[in-house]
Amino acid sequence: MHAVRRVPARAVRGALAGARRVVFLDDDPTGTQTVRDLPVLTRWGVEDVRWALRQDTPGFFVLTNTRSLAPGEAATRDREVVEACLEAAGREGVRPVFASRSDSTLRGHFPLETDAIGEVVAKHGGTVDAVVLAPAYTDAGRVTIHGVHWLRAGDGLLPVAESEFARDATFGYRSSRLADWVAEKSGGRLAAEEVAELTVEDIRGGTTESLRNRLTGVRGGRVVALDAAEDDDLRAAVLAVLAAEDAGMSFVYRIGPSFVRARVGQDAQPPIADEVLAGLVRPGAHGLVVVGSHVALTTGQLAELGRRRRFAAVELDVPTLLDETRADEHIRDAVAAAAAALENSLVVLSTSRALVKGADEAASLHIARRVSAALTTAAGRVVAARRPGFVVAKGGITSSDVATEALGIRRAWVRGSLLPGIVSLWEPVSGPAAGLPYVVFAGNVGDESSLADVVGRLEVL
Known part of the structure; x- marks a missing residue:
């Protein structure tokens, strides 16, 4: 070469x-x-x-x-x-x-x-x-x-x-x-x-x-x-x-x-400096991590986060979400638990880790969209009930749905990454989430420590 x-x-x-x-x-x-x-x-x-x-x-x-x-x-x-x-x-x-x-x-x-x-x-x-x-x-x-x-x-x-x-x-x-x-x-x-x-x-x-x-x-x-x-x-x-x-x-x-x-003519740049983050994150408020990605790396990152720090885990069970007779009550219970826990700790709101697939491509996509909609609904209600210091969304589709539906972001600026070349932080400039640091974290990037590293940077400010 x-x-x-x-x-x-x-x-x-x-x-x-x-x-x-x-x-x-x-x-x-x-x-x-x-x-x-x-x-x-x-x-x-x-x-x-x-x-x-x-x-x-x-x-x-x-x-x-x-x-x-x-x-x-x-x-x-x-x-x-x-x-x-x-x-x-x-x-x-x-x-x-x-x-x-x-x-x-x-x-x-x-x-x-x-x-x-x-x-x-x-x-x-x-x-x-x-x-x-x-x-x-x-x-x-x-x-x-x-x-x-x-x-x-x-x-x-x-x-x-x-x-x-x-x-x-x-x-x-x-x-x-x-x-x-x-x-x-x-x-x-x-x-x-x-x-x-x-x-x-x-x-x-x-x-x-x-x-x-x-x-x-x-x-x-x-x-x-x-x-x-x-x-x-x-x-x-x-x-x-x-x-x-x-x-x-x-x-x-x-x-x-x-x-x-x-x-766009940009160099690879170092992550956002701590002093810049300190100007964006509200001191003393705990964060909300919303996890929809099911790839193995995300599951490993959640496990490592649990080894390194305490958090309140609130899980949405996918089979229950797909049951129309039980889904609404399940979401209400999850929202209440997450909003209450935010007062004293970091909260991780996630879907259950077992991936549920449909009979074909279209059915699998339909299931994914129903689950994402439920997760997004829950996240939006949690933020409305108790505004966190920051929100981290884990997974590509999850990041989009949380930004647009849960937080109502319409216009924002990308302020940079939290880890070298990965995991971006947005500053919303309109809507109810204006000023709320929003972290976009793909499901398939980083290593097992990356989620804990990101949360660590935000929580110590």
Whole structure:
């Protein structure tokens, strides 16, 4: 493999003058964990989008939560967001480019979401020359090398299709090579041999001009899969993407969190300093941790949190939640217990750890949505009854539902991470949760100590 070609973030920032503003349609809130000081919208009214466009940033997030939706609903939501963004951009005189930010372990609606974005762009007279596919998340050990997507596992790398994420009840897959994954997820409509690959050798051995020329040769909505073993690889690719856009190319991005950071010209930065946190967290108030994720890592993190500190555990039993005759009473009891416990301790509100699946993909998604709705309802009632010092939401869909439904967040700022490159803190600027520190913690990142570390940072302030 070629030696890394060092590309500083300031080189990307220098190329952003006159570049298109990026709208990151985030299918859950965890795409924010690699960046800081960018706006986040959980609603996409034209005036909300205009507010985001008026901020002096190279892009902003719109939280669509489409990973929790059935395919038809996800496509409809994406179309609504793009329509609103194009209307707002027209009023503000801004040229947007759209990114479908999704999971670095390849779970999500693809190519449905990029297709939906492209349809609306075409409806308004635009084109999508190519789809840039870059799922890497270097901070969490998700990298793409020689066209194959890998996960860090122990001291080595595991092909993503051999991981637990590939067995997801809703978004499972068999292919680790991105070109094959594209063909698999598109049902063969997008052929593997038609996927252009920019490998680490291409990126590290090329120049911005040569890579731009490779990109401008890709047309007709084909997919370009980007290798990325380090952030420098992505920044080199982003410079070429910006140059191709400046030459008239039109892309839609399907990306993981690391491309977000590269595209807005930010460096990997240290976690938020304690003195900054102290200005955000209300002293003396205990926190609420809301856990919906069922991956093994989350279960291990909960166990480690229990070993390191005392907390009041309030569990929502999934089979009971699925029983319409008992669900409401069960939620009321959980809310009362959690609100009472917040007076004296940290509270963890979680779903039971046994994953309940349906007979097929659609049924599994329906169960997941019912359980998430119950957890969100309970969390909102707890916060209304006794405002905590902070809220941590564990799991991508959980983070979205708690932000939008439980806390009523409409506009917020990403203030940065609580651990290196992972776990973002939002500062809500509107709604009943304005000023309440909100921590977005994906289910599949960190190690077993990460949840305890985050809570430890917040509770000692």
